[in-house]
Amino acid sequence: MRVYISADMEGATGVVNVDQTDRGKPEYAFGCRMQLHDVNAVIEGLLDMGVEDILVNDSHDRMINLDIGGLNPEARLLSGWPKTMGMLEGYEGADAVFFVGYHAMAGTRRAVLDHTVSGGRVYSVELNGVEVGEIGLNAAACAARGLPVALVTGDRAACDEAEKLLGPGVTTACVKTAHGRSSADCLAPEVSSVVLREAAASAVERIRKNEAPRMDIGDGAFDLRITFHTTAQCDQAAVLPCSDRLGGRTLRVCGSGMAEMRRWANVMIGLGGA
Numbered sequence: 001m002r003v004y005i006s007a008d009m010e011g012a013t014g015v016v017n018v019d020q021t022d023r024g025k026p027e028y029a030f031g032c033r034m035q036l037h038d039v040n041a042v043i044e045g046l047l048d049m050g051v052e053d054i055l056v057n058d059s060h061d062r063m064i065n066l067d068i069g070g071l072n073p074e075a076r077l078l079s080g081w082p083k084t085m086g087m088l089e090g091y092e093g094a095d096a097v098f099f100v101g102y103h104a105m106a107g108t109r110r111a112v113l114d115h116t117v118s119g120g121r122v123y124s125v126e127l128n129g130v131e132v133g134e135i136g137l138n139a140a141a142c143a144a145r146g147l148p149v150a151l152v153t154g155d156r157a158a159c160d161e162a163e164k165l166l167g168p169g170v171t172t173a174c175v176k177t178a179h180g181r182s183s184a185d186c187l188a189p190e191v192s193s194v195v196l197r198e199a200a201a202s203a204v205e206r207i208r209k210n211e212a213p214r215m216d217i218g219d220g221a222f223d224l225r226i227t228f229h230t231t232a233q234c235d236q237a238a239v240l241p242c243s244d245r246l247g248g249r250t251l252r253v254c255g256s257g258m259a260e261m262r263r264w265a266n267v268m269i270g271l272g273g274a
C-alpha cells in the first residue's frame, strides 16, 4: 500500500501563534519541530500496519520546513517549492491520502490559525456553492484521482470540518482545542504522538476495508469563487483569462476536473498577492 501524506504546520501539536509558522520569526523553529513530530508519529502508525511506501509532501509556505535529517527513514520526503500541484504534488498513484497538521477554513470560530491558502488575501472560497477551506479544496482534487482522504489531523475545528465534509469514514486525530485563533488547549507531544500513531493505524484499517471516504464531486464540473479581502486584490487576480468578476471582491472560474480546479485556486490566490 502506498500512503501519501500532505503535511501542513498550523495544525501541528502545540502550534498556536502565527509566529511559530513564520520563517522570519525565532519561534518558527518550534513550528518546524512540531510539524516533524506529528509527521513522524503518523509514519510510526503506518509502519505498525505494514505500510511500506510512504511519501510525505511538505505543504507549508516554502515547503522546506521538514528537516529530512530527523524524518523517519522509512518515508520519502517531497521537499521544496514551487510544485505544480502544491500541497498535493506527487499524490498520483497513492492508495490513500492523509492530511497532517491541517487547519480549519477562513472564518471558523475557535480554530487555531484558521485561513484558506492565504490569510492575508482570502476571505472565503466557495466550491459549487459550498464554502470550503484547504481540506475541501484538497479532498476534491484527491477525489478527482479516485483517492480517499483517510486521515485528517489538526485542532478540533479542523477535525470537525473534515468529518462534516467527508462523513464518519474519515479518521481524525485532534491534538489541540482552540480557545481563540491564537490560543489553544494542547496535548503534550508525548501524548499526541500516541494519538496520531493510533489514528494512522485505524485509518489504514479503514483503507483496507474500503471505508475511507472520497469526497463527492459529481462529474467534476466546478464553479470556484474566491472572495478576497480587498477590491485591489481582486483587481490583480481578475487579469486571469476565463475568470468572471462577480463583484468588488469576488472572482469566479468555472471548468471541469477537480485537479484543475485546485490549480486554479492557487493561481487566483497567488495573483491576488501580486
Ligand SMILES: [Zn+2]
Binding pocket: 008, 009, 010, 059, 060, 061
Ligand atoms: Zn500552512
